[in-house]
Amino acid sequence: MELTQLIKERRSVHRFEPKDVPVELAMELLDTAVWVPNYHMTQPWRFIISTGEGKRRMAEAVRRMKEIREPDASKREATGQKFYDKIMSIPMIITVVMEESTNLIVREEDYASTSCVIHNFSLLAWERGIGLVWETYPWLLEAVFREAMGIRPGEKVLGNLHVGYPAMIPNVQPRIPAAERVTVFDGTSAE
Structure with missing residues (x-):
């Protein structure tokens, strides 16, 4: 598939x-996806691929968090089960994690590079007939989730890829055409 077509046809898939x-296929795509610009070649990313029992562990952690936060005691179990079932219905979840530099400039550059890895992965997956959506929910920051998934101190979770x-x-x-959002600054005009 031509790159232009691939970029324009890719969609965020929720169902x-x-x-x-296959985990091997995800690994193959990730191996290509990491070929992104990365200033200082820090390569701060890592990926947690969850299937089967790993996905169940994540779902259990999310169920606990949702039940704890549900103020209506009569709804706690149903709320937790809803999120558990949603996670278990996703064939594969890839948690994208980035080591956070103490240098703010490097951290910003690393975030941009890691985001590019995610985009590359989404295009490579689409080319192979695989869809995904990049989800960034608040519970990715919770200690219960981080502990269940082995997220270390000093690491930032950029999101879960539902694959x-x-x-x-x-x-x-x-999409709004780029021409409507472009300013050409050639030094001849003050506008």
Whole structure:
């Protein structure tokens, strides 16, 4: 598939077929995805691929967090179960983690590079018939989640990638043409 077509046709997928994505394939795509610009070559990223029992461990941690936060005691169990079931229905979850530099400039550059890795992965996956959505929910910061997933002090979770074969591909959402958001600064005008 041509790159232009791939970029324009890729979609964030929220519903997946009940079919496993081979871990080996995800590893192959990640091996290519890491070829991004990265100032100082810090390569601060790491990935936690959750399937099977690993996914169940994540789902249990999220269930506990949701039950603790539900103020209505009569809804606690149902709320926790809803989130547990949602996580378990996703074929593969890749948690993207970045080591946070103490240098703010390096940290910002590393965040941008790690985001590029995620985008590369999404394009490579789409090319192979695999969809994903990048989710950044508040509980990624919670100690219960971090402990369950082995997130170390000094690491930032950029998000969970929900990965699988699409059950439904969303319609295209219009984009504002870049020309409407470009300022050409050539030194001849003060506007």
